[in-house]
Amino acid sequence: MTTAVAEAVDDDLWSAIGDPTRRRLLDLLLLEGAGTATSLSQQLPVTRQAVAKHLGVLDRVGLVHGTPAGRERRYRVDDAQLARAVAQLASVGSAWDARLRRIKRIAEAIQVARNDQEAT
Amino acid sequence: MTTAVAEAVDDDLWSAIGDPTRRRLLDLLLLEGAGTATSLSQQLPVTRQAVAKHLGVLDRVGLVHGTPAGRERRYRVDDAQLARAVAQLASVGSAWDARLRRIKRIAEAIQVARNDQEAT
DNA sequence: GGCGATACGCAACCACTAGTTGCATGAAAG
DNA sequence: CTTTCATGCAACTAGTGGTTGCGTATCGCC
Numbered sequence: 001m002t003t004a005v006a007e008a009v010d011d012d013l014w015s016a017i018g019d020p021t022r023r024r025l026l027d028l029l030l031l032e033g034a035g036t037a038t039s040l041s042q043q044l045p046v047t048r049q050a051v052a053k054h055l056g057v058l059d060r061v062g063l064v065h066g067t068p069a070g071r072e073r074r075y076r077v078d079d080a081q082l083a084r085a086v087a088q089l090a091s092v093g094s095a096w097d098a099r100l101r102r103i104k105r106i107a108e109a110i111q112v113a114r115n116d117q118e119a120t
Numbered sequence: 121m122t123t124a125v126a127e128a129v130d131d132d133l134w135s136a137i138g139d140p141t142r143r144r145l146l147d148l149l150l151l152e153g154a155g156t157a158t159s160l161s162q163q164l165p166v167t168r169q170a171v172a173k174h175l176g177v178l179d180r181v182g183l184v185h186g187t188p189a190g191r192e193r194r195y196r197v198d199d200a201q202l203a204r205a206v207a208q209l210a211s212v213g214s215a216w217d218a219r220l221r222r223i224k225r226i227a228e229a230i231q232v233a234r235n236d237q238e239a240t
Numbered sequence: 241g242g243c244g245a246t247a248c249g250c251a252a253c254c255a256c257t258a259g260t261t262g263c264a265t266g267a268a269a270g
Numbered sequence: 271c272t273t274t275c276a277t278g279c280a281a282c283t284a285g286t287g288g289t290t291g292c293g294t295a296t297c298g299c300c
Contacts, residue, residue, distance in 0.1 A: 172278080
């Protein structure tokens with residue numbers, strides 16, 4: 001019997017998509033197919049260097065791949081890896097959801113038992 | 121037409137459940153019903169003070185409530201608020217999931233078109 | 241070929257947060 | 271009353287998201 005919620009979470013993956021700026025970054029990349037640090041920074045309220053750092057961590061965990069193209073470095077999303085990340089998100093969510101439901105059920109059961117007592 | 125994924129995320133809530141230690145904390149509280157900084161810290165690889173801080177931020181965003189009980193302060197989860205957080209998690213996840221599926225569909229469509237051309 | 245514009249990477253610095261240790265205080269128990 | 275135990279507060283460290291500033295390499299044009 002498992003005593004704790006699964007939480008079989010790749011911590012790097014999670015923290016990568018945990019940052020709101022990185023989420024928007026992934027969103028933009030997904031939307032436009034590809035982008036560079038400069039092009040992306042123009043659509044975000046942060047500097048090019050900040051974006052570059054984020055792309056660095058996203059690249060490190062494999063959520064995006066950056067390939068040099070002339071004087072610029074073009075990044076694009078790794079669909080499979082992002083799908084994995086999304087799956088983890090869903091997994092943590094549903095684990096908690098399940099536990100919440102269970103707790104609720106138990107609480108109701110106790111309530112019922114108490115009513116039975118009073119009715120004696 | 122919406123050009124970006126919803127991302128209607130309460131940032132405080134998200135960052136509250138973004139921390140792995142806080143997730144384990146919520147997990148423990150959910151499992152045991154209630155707990156204090158001291159009791160919880162004994163089941164985690166961090167000090168009592170660290171746990172106290174986390175409970176502080178969880179309390180501030182309303183995911184838990186702490187009530188003084190004699191010389192100790194007892195915390196318990198706010199089910200409704202946690203349910204909200206879980207819902208947000210699911211929402212972000214499904215938004216990306218949808219976009220990934222859409223991208224995949226477009227990619228396949230392009231592939232089909234290309235094959236048609238070649239078949240001419 | 242040479243030169244300005246552009247895209248990049250690196251380094252230093254600031255602010256915030258998760259973690260620590262140390263200490264003082266207040267309630268409970270003997 | 272004294273001891274014990276849980277808490278809260280303060281100071282300090284390490285890591286990270288963000289900035290500015292600077293050096294360098296590539297592209298485009300004359």
